[in-house]
Amino acid sequence: MEALLDVKGRIFNIQRFSIHDGPGIRTIVFLKGCPLRCRWCCNPESQEWAVQKIVTAGVVKDVGRDITVGEVMEEVGRDRVYYQRSGGGMTLSGGECTAQPDFTEALLKSAKFSGINTAIETAGYADTGIFERILPFIDTVLMDIKHMDGVKHREFTSRDNALILENAVYISKNAKNLIIRTPVIPTFNDTETEIGEIADFVSSLGTVKAMHLLPYHRIGSDKYAGLGRQYTMEHIKVPEKDKMNALLEIVNKRGLKGQIGG
Numbered sequence: 463m464e465a466l467l468d469v470k471g472r473i474f475n476i477q478r479f480s481i482h483d484g485p486g487i488r489t490i491v492f493l494k495g496c497p498l499r500c501r502w503c504c505n506p507e508s509q510e511w512a513v514q515k516i517v518t519a520g521v522v523k524d525v526g527r528d529i530t531v532g533e534v535m536e537e538v539g540r541d542r543v544y545y546q547r548s549g550g551g552m553t554l555s556g557g558e559c560t561a562q563p564d565f566t567e568a569l570l571k572s573a574k575f576s577g578i579n580t581a582i583e584t585a586g587y588a589d590t591g592i593f594e595r596i597l598p599f600i601d602t603v604l605m606d607i608k609h610m611d612g613v614k615h616r617e618f619t620s621r622d623n624a625l626i627l628e629n630a631v632y633i634s635k636n637a638k639n640l641i642i643r644t645p646v647i648p649t650f651n652d653t654e655t656e657i658g659e660i661a662d663f664v665s666s667l668g669t670v671k672a673m674h675l676l677p678y679h680r681i682g683s684d685k686y687a688g689l690g691r692q693y694t695m696e697h698i699k700v701p702e703k704d705k706m707n708a709l710l711e712i713v714n715k716r717g718l719k720g721q722i723g724g
């Protein structure tokens with residue numbers, strides 16, 4: 463156990479009392495680094511592995527710090543009483559936690575050793591062997607499926623979707639609980655056909671009961687300027703409620719438990 467607590471990784475935030483990233487009240491550990499570059503990403507400071515400077519309200523701050531598993535668990539352990547009452551626990555988010563496999567595995571093992579419920583949020587773009595290593599220590603996997611068309615997927619996220627879809631099959635067979643999440647992004651994947659194709663795939667996995675549709679939003683768009691980058695989605699409108707309800711119906715028709723929001 464001591465060796466696990468000494469494993470080091472890089473994070474950019476720890477957020478307590480979240481109710482959106484898995485069951486119950488949770489502490490979210492945001493890991494630094496992601497192999498994708500989604501145009502709509504609301505955590506652009508998560509993407510680079512390097513510790514960066516960000517300007518927020520005129521103040522320059524560092525984004526990213528190295529930390530041991532023991533230090534993270536100390537923080538996560540503070541809200542144990544809330545986890546017990548609500549069925550919550552620790553969620554690893556990012557960035558992409560599978561981009562730091564040793565740190566992620568050690569965090570998940572330590573949490574399970576301490577009786578804390580675990581979840582990860584993943585884009586699914588990692589060697590399948592990494593999921594093989596970490597799934598035994600995860601209670602809930604929240605996985606994104608963003609598009610069924612590989613060309614469009616690459617155009618908007620910088621990566622093809624073949625590995626992601628392969629991993630979805632593996633995870634669906636081996637995870638205790640898999641929830642699929644689809645960000646609904648106008649001009650990318652917001653047609654009934656596109657959401658229908660994703661829902662068909664999710665339904666074909668056989669073990670997935672829930673599919674969440676996450677409407678596009680602009681929260682986090684100001685961080686791009688703070689990082690010296692340009693936000694390229696300025697012209698994209700937030701999807702209307704009626705539109706989201708129509709897409710939800712498509713998901714529900716496949717026998718999946720659809721939900722708008724995470």
Ligand code: SF4
Nearest residue numbers: 496498500503557585
């Ligand atoms: S996978 Fe998530 S963290 Fe990575 S770029 Fe896309 S939205 Fe951002």
